[in-house]
Amino acid sequence: MSGQRKRLVMKFGGTSVANLDRIRRAAKRVGVEVAKGYDVIVIVSAMSGKTNELVGWVNEISPLHDAREYDAVVSSGENITAGLMALVLQEMDVPARSWQGWQVPVMTTSAHSSARIEEIPTENLATKFDEGMKVAIVAGFQGISPEGRITTLGRGGSDTTAVAFAAAFDAERCDIYTDVDGVYTTDPRITKKARKLDRIAFEEMLELASLGAKVLQTRSVELAMRYKVKLRVLSSFEEQSDDAGTLVCDEEDIMESNVVAGVAYSRDEAKMTLVSVADRPGIASAIFGPLADAGVNVDMIVQNISEEGRTDMTFSCPVDQVLKAERAMQEAREVGSINFHDLIADTEVAKVSVVGIGMRSHAGVASKMFKALSDENVNIKVITTSEIKVSVLIDRKYMELAVQALHDTFELEKA
């Protein structure tokens, strides 16, 4: 029986379930899909603000809290929303029930507060669907460890829950309802020319997500790419047509696209330079090992050419990790594992990136980008490239100017 009816996963974020009225509105959207003949799995976040309140309490008790108890506390917001949504759907005469992570069960690793989903057995939900349940509302962001304790997936984890369910239940699509109506060529707050994309490739979305676009959690995009789950990002605050929002999909499903899909930025970056490090085999690991151990998220890395056996090593990291990075480097110097003349931190930089799968087959994107920035007298401090992305570090004060110039240069306002 199971598997014959078509299935859809719908995920509602915190602002989409912030109060009873919004839960009702979301439930109405679910009802529309049920009427189309779908069995629906709804993934819900906590009402917006609830999880922050719980996290605040935990941190007030103990900044170095037991992650197992943290998970037990902060997972409760999703349980409430799931039950309330089930009640609203029942009130609409839609057969629905709520599921907490352990009831499904959503089996995860034991890495509390940042657990990974290992398996979602489909049996329990499938049985209920066969018995007439039309909607399963699952508490997002949570699971159960092999030890039988509650785990959470880290902030934004409900996106990942949604994609994992779509993969496990072979859903036709995974609709992510949020407070924006799709993925844009760039942040509309920076340029009004920003255009909503109808489709975007997984790889592009992945780059945009990790470059700072906050629409989807990076891990959920990775998962969707791996399992070929069609992801749709759309607004829960607008009337929806069938082609609303942005479809994140395999690049084969995108007929034609611009060479550059979008411009991303990350405002709060820092550039750090170790001046005159001994250039010897193993020096990179002697530097970046301690940084990783200290929890510094190193992003871009550039090594200058060596002169007289010494070189400068430059890297970027989030600006709020500069102190940690400095401490780690001073300690490494004290124990003698590295040696440098000076450590210079520039905390006034930002990262701007252009992303597009078309770059694979089109040369000249980087030089066009550099020329556009040069035309605006924006100095480039660090460059990194990947197959489908070029990122530059620039002075923060030029960030918006750079984004606008690049959006114009690559004519992203045109479909």
Add this chain to the structure above:
Amino acid sequence: MSGQRKRLVMKFGGTSVANLDRIRRAAKRVGVEVAKGYDVIVIVSAMSGKTNELVGWVNEISPLHDAREYDAVVSSGENITAGLMALVLQEMDVPARSWQGWQVPVMTTSAHSSARIEEIPTENLATKFDEGMKVAIVAGFQGISPEGRITTLGRGGSDTTAVAFAAAFDAERCDIYTDVDGVYTTDPRITKKARKLDRIAFEEMLELASLGAKVLQTRSVELAMRYKVKLRVLSSFEEQSDDAGTLVCDEEDIMESNVVAGVAYSRDEAKMTLVSVADRPGIASAIFGPLADAGVNVDMIVQNISEEGRTDMTFSCPVDQVLKAERAMQEAREVGSINFHDLIADTEVAKVSVVGIGMRSHAGVASKMFKALSDENVNIKVITTSEIKVSVLIDRKYMELAVQALHDTFELEKA
């Protein structure tokens, strides 16, 4: 190993865990008992107000909600408190962990919203105690049904959770921390002469609880009586000595006591009289069957002597169930199962009761009670008695006067 160390159950109600400061204060009390060498099982309620907020949401969505979803939603408050309490204890270096109902598991019936505990397997907690856990903080009020769904035990259910754990784990005592410092001879708001009892027998407590004294949930007292669990009621807002509060215990453990232990009252009662009912075999069940079906909690019942084959039948019920009762009686008359001339409802009555196990061996309590009321010109409308209690229904406006007079008559201010 397990079972060798002495065990204590401590239950903290909603006002005792209303915020982080109070949770810290409660945890300190727990720490004191751990230092005495106890393995402690702590049962927590939700922060006061939290459960009401959740219940409010559920009722706003649907007054006729699915009790299974109601349970899933309203049980979450206890989970939060349990996790927070565990974190506070860990911060005090006390090895502690939180347990949700399904993790223990607290196995209940499937009667959602008013489930009964069927079994509490001790294995999971005992293993952890053997491994060094000193405190298990268990979310009260909740359990898991045979179908694997979350159940709740009804309002005040955390008291029952506490007693059930004390019984299952053979605890030396079950301490109920609340916002009053014990059980009083009567409500101190009605007479300042009200005196805190050091000890009270289970049977007396049971009568007082079901007669309206709100210190303990009736079911928890029943359970404590059946399993001989020593219950102590005490305040979480005062410094505690070992003999603080009131011990609810077997009457054998009470050396000497007054004939009357206390005076209870229930303010919002109604008296209903079916005038001139046919007096025939089966008439009582023809009346009280439909009332029970309609959910009317009939309390006192009096049948007048029969004249010419007809009689008057009087019963009492909570005043907010009068409409339900009237409807049930009219319907029964319409279908012809009963016949009466009139149905008179007096919604201005209250019940006053004197309770004491000493009444078993001392005659004359009832007549002394009636004389005291008569001396104050309080008219008695209905009387019921049991082995250890006499209850009367009187005009509500005389209720406080009656309570004061009875407290004086039986000299309850004296130990």
